[in-house]
Amino acid sequence: MxxxxxxxxxxxxxxxxxxxxxxxxxxxxxxxxxxxxxxxxxxxxxxxxxxxxxxxxxxxxxxxxxxxxxxxxSHEMSMQVGESIARLxxxxxxxxxxxxxxxxxxxxxxxxxxxxxxxxxxxxxxxxxxxxxxxxxxxxxxxxxxxxxxADIATGSGLYLWCGTDFALPSAIFVPVTTEHGTFVAHAYPYAPDRSTFLIETDVDTWTRAGFDATTAATDPTDTDEASLRYLEKAFADTLHNHGLIGNRTRWMKFRTxxxxxxxxxxxxxxxxxxxxxxxxxxxxxxxxxxxxxxxxxxxxxxxxxxxxxxxxxxxxxxxxxxxxxxxxxxxQWWESFPQRMDLPVEQLMVAYMTRAGKVGLERFLESAPDVAWKGIASYGQVAADSEAPIDASRWILARPLEHGDRSFCDRFAPPALREDPSTTVVSVDVESAWNEKATAVVDEARASSTIWLTGSDERDHVLTRLDVAERMMCSTSALVVVEIPTECVPDAVAGLVSARTHLVFVGS
Incomplete structure (x- = not known):
């Protein structure tokens, strides 16, 4: 034309x-x-x-x-938790x-x-x-x-701000910092020999405790929230190597989809x-x-x-x-709930990050970054990081034994009889998000159970949500958590196991 x-x-x-x-x-x-x-x-x-x-x-x-x-x-990528760093x-x-x-x-x-x-x-x-x-x-x-x-516009629950600094970081980095008010997470990367972007996220409660609700209200849309930047450059002083943060109409926002x-x-x-x-x-x-x-x-x-x-x-x-x-x-939603995962070894956390949305599978990550991926898998399997990686990683992951409380399992497949056990609470998960109010009610209702068996639709998106709900349950209860999946979603379940999103899986038809 x-x-x-x-x-x-x-x-x-x-x-x-x-x-x-x-x-x-x-x-x-x-x-x-x-x-x-x-x-x-x-x-x-x-x-x-x-x-x-x-x-x-x-x-x-x-x-x-x-x-x-x-x-x-050009730059590379890394993740840091405390003194531990995983590099890609x-x-x-x-x-x-x-x-x-x-x-x-x-x-x-x-x-x-x-x-x-x-x-x-x-x-x-x-x-x-x-x-x-x-x-x-x-x-x-x-x-x-x-x-x-x-137009339909949905607003996220977390808060973030964009800022920068006047030096080039050695690589892109994801790094959390916990202050007296809560946890902030930086996504930062160099974009010039003397500049790096810093994107910093936090949750509403931390934001409020730090007084940023007040500083946001006091900052004109055309100005920068300088009080927040001064606070954050102290919080991230190690990552910044004591450089300052630079604003450009920088203020806290919620992401709009x-x-x-x-x-x-x-x-x-x-x-x-x-x-x-x-x-x-x-x-x-x-x-x-x-x-x-x-x-x-x-x-x-x-x-x-x-x-x-x-x-x-x-x-x-x-x-x-x-x-x-x-x-x-x-x-x-994974980033908004990031602080609950900070107890994971950094390489295992990197696996959780790479597979968080179902876009990158564990096998693909293992092919592209074998050293980091294997260290994460080894942490999950409780073997030495320098041990030899198996030829079939998925089979190895599913074959790992589990000790949970006074119960032992020879592998990560839930026995069918466990579903019928009187102590098991079977929950059919039908929520749009693992982090909405409906999902919170599901988690709360199952809190007293010793075993929680999650089932639901075989559609992949529903399976991924089920794994996210299971992760919430693992973080907030002492229960043994099982996720039921169809055969075609076994790769998602394998990534979920390594990422501490479930204890066991049950593979249906």
Whole structure:
């Protein structure tokens, strides 16, 4: 399909990238990006680019990815609890300053022939064009102005803030710190030779005890909560090597997951955070927006009309986004409940982190990081970390004996007779989340039981939720916990065992 005029509302990475791709596909079209801020105005610090994202960007437009990589900073990943550190050698992890990313994408868009108009806001109704791409962010005025997009916004329970520091960490790091008020967890990574991003999370109770409810209320949306930064730089002084924290409109927030019933109306299409968000622990909004742009460009190139293209774009792209959102919600809830896992050995905690959302299986993690993964598995199996790893790790994990109170089991398969034992409470788990009020009631009702047997739907998402509920029960009761699973979910059960999400499993049909 030939496009003559395209307008992009919002000059973030997704909008700029979409404009460039469409200009390359439609060299004679007039394509303009309208950004209400100045070219160098941005909020935030670094943007991470995982290897899969890099591959997708290279296939779509190698030149722009090369320009991004030239300004990016490579790093590895680690997790620290107390003095113990687990390191992953991921040489393909990149991060780039958001200001640098915007500068690169602005240059790439201009080089392709895109017009960039700064300092003004445009409304879709005022634009006489073939296509309007609304990439105007999580607070999208385009989406908000028309209820037909059917936006649904869910707010998480934990709190987080973005800040930075003026040195490059030796690697990306996940590190918890417990203060007199509670536990804070930092996700931090270097993105330049003299800069690192620090994202810090906590729960509502800790946030309130530390007085951050008051500092948040006293901080204007355009300002930084300096009181919180001063507190946190002391709490994370070891990780920061006594450097300070830097703010940029930094204040505590709750993550909002945006979903829309419709991604397009007429010739207006939402892109990136305007259409959907996924928790930052599983993938950045920048990644999603740029991959949206790739899918939109492909749909427009193949269709005969704009309407057909937008329908095809949503048909193709929505399943991938919704799948990622589902995984992201599980990851978000894992991080919100992180403090309950801090008694795990750090390598075992790294296994729990990697398999937390069901996106990465234990076997895949074992292949990519055998040393760290095996140490975590060895901690679970209570054998020496330097012992020889088995050829079939899953079989070995399931064969580990268990001593629980005065009971002994020769392996991790629950005997069928245990279900019928009078001391066993059988619970059919039917909750959307392991952390909502309904799940809390399930946990509370089973608290007095000596054995809890969790059953329910055989759908994988339900099995993963069942394992999460089991983990809550293991952390809050002394009961023996069994999770019933279908045969096809054995890999999830194996990861759950190593991650201390259940004691035993029962494999059904």
């Amino acid at each position: 030939k496009l003559d005029r395209v307008a992009v509302i919002g000059g973030g990475p997704g909008g700029l990238y979409a404009a460039r791709l469409l200009k390359l596909s439609n060299p004679h079209a007039d394509i303009a990006v309208y950004e209400q801020s100045s070219p160098d105005t941005t909020f935030g610090f670094g943007v991470g680019l995982a290897s899969r994202t890099q591959r997708n960007l290279r296939q779509a437009d190698a030149a722009s990815l090369d320009a991004i990589v030239a300004r990016a900073y 050698a991921h040489g393909d992890l990149l991060a780039i300053a958001r200001t640098s990313l915007l500068s690169v994408l602005q240059e790439q868009a201009r080089d392709a022939g895109v017009r960039l108009e700064f300092g003004e806001r445009r409304e879709p109704a005022d634009l006489d064009v073939d296509l309007v791409i609304a990439s105007d962010g999580i607070n999208s005025a385009t989406r908000t102005a028309d209820g037909r997009f059917g 945006v979903q829309c019933r419709n991604w397009s109306l007429g010739n207006v299409v939402l892109l990136g955070d305007a259409a959907h968000t996924a928790h930052y622990s599983i993938g950045s909004g920048t990644k999603l927006a740029m991959e949206d742009a790739i899918a939109l460009d492909a749909a427009l190139a193949a269709a005969e009309t704009v309407g057909d293209a937008l329908a095809e774009y949503e048909r193709v792209r929505r399943p991938a986004v919704e799948h990622l959102q589902q995984i992201a919600v599980r990851s978000e």
